[in-house]
Every structure is written in C-alpha cells, then in structure tokens.
Amino acid sequence: MKKDIPPLFGKTKFIEGQIDEFLDKISEGCLYFEMGISAYLDSQYVTASCENKMQQLRDLKRRCNELRRAIESQLYTEMLIPDSRGDVLSLLEDLYYLIDLFGDSYQSIIIEHPDIPEDYDQDFKELTGMVVKSVETVVIAARAFFRHPDAVRDHLYRVRVYETESDRIAIRLKTNIFNSQLPLERKMQLRDGVDLIDRLADAAEDAGDELSIYAIKRVL
Numbered sequence: 250m251k252k253d254i255p256p257l258f259g260k261t262k263f264i265e266g267q268i269d270e271f272l273d274k275i276s277e278g279c280l281y282f283e284m285g286i287s288a289y290l291d292s293q294y295v296t297a298s299c300e301n302k303m304q305q306l307r308d309l310k311r312r313c314n315e316l317r318r319a320i321e322s323q324l325y326t327e328m329l330i331p332d333s334r335g336d337v338l339s340l341l342e343d344l345y346y347l348i349d350l351f352g353d354s355y356q357s358i359i360i361e362h363p364d365i366p367e368d369y370d371q372d373f374k375e376l377t378g379m380v381v382k383s384v385e386t387v388v389i390a391a392r393a394f395f396r397h398p399d400a401v402r403d404h405l406y407r408v409r410v411y412e413t414e415s416d417r418i419a420i421r422l423k424t425n426i427f428n429s430q431l432p433l434e435r436k437m438q439l440r441d442g443v444d445l446i447d448r449l450a451d452a453a454e455d456a457g458d459e460l461s462i463y464a465i466k467r468v469l
Contacts, residue, residue, distance in 0.1 A: 264323055264324070269392075271313055272388050274309045275313065278306060279388075284298075285306070303356060317345050324337065336467075340456075350452055380415050380449045380450045382411045383411035383454065387404075387460065389404050390457060394467065419447040426440060
C-alpha cells in the first residue's frame, strides 16, 4: 500500500506561501533570462529591452534573497520542521544559486556584448531554451518535494535529459565555432558565451541531485 505523506508544513500556510513565491520568482528568472538572450541575439547589441531584463533579474534576485532569509528566520525562531529544516534551507540555497547564476551569466553577456554571427543564432537560442527547461523542471521538482515527495524522481529524470541535451548542443556549437574562419580571439569569446549559458544546466542538475536525496529522506 502506498504511503500517505503529508505536506511538509501542514497548516503553516504563511511559510508555504513564501516558499511558493520564492519558487515563482525562480521560474520568472528563467523567462527573463530566455527573453533577454533572445533580444540580444535578435539585435546584436544591448537594447533597452536587454537592459530591462537585466534589471528584472536583479529585482528577482533581491526578492528571492529576502524570502530565503525570512523563511530561514521563521524556521528557527518558531522551531518548525526540525527534522527537515536543514534540507529545506539547503534546497532554497541551491535554488537561489540558480537565480544568481542567471543574473551573472546574462550580465556578463551584455557587458562583453559578443558579436555572434547570425549562423549561430539558432543554436544559441536552442541552448538557452534547453537550459531554461532544466531549471524550470528543477523548480517543478522542488514544488513536489513539499507536497508530493514521491513524485520528485520523475521530474528529476527530465532534468538529467535536458542537461545532457544542453551539453550536446554546446559541444556542437563550439565545434562549429572552432571549425570556422573566425579569428581565434573571437572564437574564444564565443566559446565563453556558450559556457556561460551551458553552466546553468550543470547547476540545475547539481541542484536536482541534492534534491533527490532530500526527497528520499522525506519518503522514508
């Protein structure tokens, strides 16, 4: 018979609402990052739209940090979920790192504004889309952790698939770049741009690996 696992916070709706908002903000960050990269690729220079997405990512990061600290304070001061407190705080830290990485990666691109040949636009967009899917799926898995931890594994399998596909696109893109007639310094700049985006999928997979352990502990 399947074990009935109660929601982690039970009737503590206020903290549950804060965690939902935190996860919503991470998902918003995915969208702003993807829209920002797309806007940059379409224009090949930093437009007002690009700058706007950077500010939105900064605002999201600030709000996520406020929520993370508020949740941590309440878990300790109200002595809530002592058995799972460490795992919850570590999960929030892992997810906060993702929004931080979104901001840092996007900021590096709009500061360095690499000149990306049109031939590579589609691959960059495809890579960005796959990376975003990996992070969005980690967020879905995190939501499941709080309410249906036995469903976490199914979501995390998809994260690994998206991360593998991101690596495949990144390798193809870098191979095409270095097989081109572009100057070496430009090849290296484009390679760095690929790595800035691809590392987000790696970070999502790392967060998923940690989350899988937290979920197993909840189910046991």
